[in-house]
Amino acid sequence: MTKKDDFELQNFLPYLLNQAAEESSLAFQNIYKDRYGMLRTEWRVLFHLGIYGRMTAKEICERSKMHKTKISRAVARLEARRFLTRERGADDRRLEYLELTPAGRKAYDELRAVAMDYDAQLAEAFSQEEVAVLRKLLTHLAKL
Amino acid sequence: MTKKDDFELQNFLPYLLNQAAEESSLAFQNIYKDRYGMLRTEWRVLFHLGIYGRMTAKEICERSKMHKTKISRAVARLEARRFLTRERGADDRRLEYLELTPAGRKAYDELRAVAMDYDAQLAEAFSQEEVAVLRKLLTHLAKL
């Protein structure tokens, strides 16, 4: 209850990031979960494919830092819903190229709109410059 | 592989936050897990008590947005390690006031140092102003 260290809280970046991510995910989740019944892992995979287009699970793994089994299962669920297709690599048959179906892209577009709404709220509370800095640093931290 | 939407990625704040939080947690985890054998939920509870001092599980729940069962179990583990003590509220016996023991505070102090090292790395890559903006906005997003 009594604040002991308030100032220093600002210095705990891993803590702050977790707090902020959890908070935003919950808010975002309230919308997409009811409407799309999609788990966090699933929309993250969907976003990767939507943003970058056709790619393999390995590539999603490297970019997202998600565990490969998590991706494997999210891909299976998204495939079951006909949101993506898999295609074995012609010259390397270990690889599976993933690509959104039209239905998958539609879901992505809708979720993208939700995410952009969420972003728009930020713009109201902060200056353009501040939001730009936030995005720049987050992008760096996420090592995209 | 082919980028389709690169520009728009910057707009997906919930996505970016998750990426950044996951990445930073993994880096942070490599240090604290081996050294302290502590789970993410546990250090988050520890941080709350370290930062704010004595408080109830309910308050941690509200601030952290973590699920109350997660907190309940993290508290039990931290208590088993003698990192905190519980005390029933005198006038409301439903409440349990949690407080770090000296050992708990020691662990917190050490983890805080790790977190601050992590932060220091950021300072090398970005200007003071940028980092300040990042912290300000994350604090706002986390609704502390």
Place this chain on the structure above:
DNA sequence: GATTAACAGTTGATTTTGTAACTAACAATG
């Protein structure tokens, strides 16, 4: 003051995740 509702926290059942061991495909070395 008895009864019903609300709240703090825990426990148990189910779901999701992580770890490690596996399959299948390719690459490198002898």
Place this chain on the structure above:
DNA sequence: CATTGTTAGTTACAAAATCAACTGTTAATC
């Protein structure tokens, strides 16, 4: 071209998360 190693992805099992139902306590209403 056989053997050994490596890589992409899956699966089995163990750990941890969520959800719902529970205990014990306080507050509200009759």
